[in-house]
Amino acid sequence: MGTIGFAGLGVMGAPMAGHLLRAGYSVRVWNRTPSKSAPLAELGAQIAGDLASLAENCEAVFLCVSRTEDVEACLQAMAPAARPGTLFVDHSTILPTAARAFHASLAERGLRFVDAPITGGSMGAQAGQLTIFCGGEPEHVEAARPWMAAYAKRVERVGGPGAGQMAKMANQIAVGGALLGLCEALSFASKAGLDLAQMREMIGSGAGGSWAFEHYGPKILQSDWSPGFSIDNQLKDFDYCEAAAKELQAAIPGTEIVKRLLTTLQGEGRGEDTTAALYELLLRENG
8 A cells, every 4th residue: 555645634634534544554644734634643644744745755645724725726736746546635625616627737747636524523533433525526525435444434525626615605505594493492492491301302213313412512501613624614605605606606594593593603702612503693683
């Protein structure tokens, strides 16, 4: 087995790279904040000093960074150093139009690209139970599948270049609706004087249940606003959802409502809090 690279060691990327190391792969890692590489070095990871050295002589390079422009900067630094045929797999959530452009530009260099955004949250990354939406050529997705199996419970090709990001936009639209349902229901229950723990369990076990009820419900009960998935990141994704919806001429009114509410919290300096802090805003609006 050859060496694979991994760029971006945040709350998602670090556990994903750890799963690759535990699966026996030779992994070279890079992060903008070098100190985040230290725990992976203890597991046997090689530490790259820069992005160019990360990409040198790798079979594949995985990215898990924040924004479209971050992916673009990483690829610009790595592509000239990568050997022909290197497979780049991007787990970031970015604009679908950008994903298509990266496919095309890397293909011109003789390099391969799969847009492969992830869902499952930090808990899914830690447990190795992520779901991955893959866009790209079938053979490229199949080439990446054995590596992704180290940290995913489900890996599926959803279409050609950019389709993975379009699927992630659909996912984030659903996430926003589930978040609003959770926070609105529990803030209403609080206003009604009901037992929140009991309501979270009973609603969550019935037709109103969701991933949000299961995983964010306990955070609301404990007033734990640590991410999770931050308001800043959710709003970034909603910006991409709106851009994709405009391209498709699709209506996403629920997403627009949740974005407006989360933007209020962000404006109060709470951008680094988990999105479940929306509960507090709705509770406040309920008096």
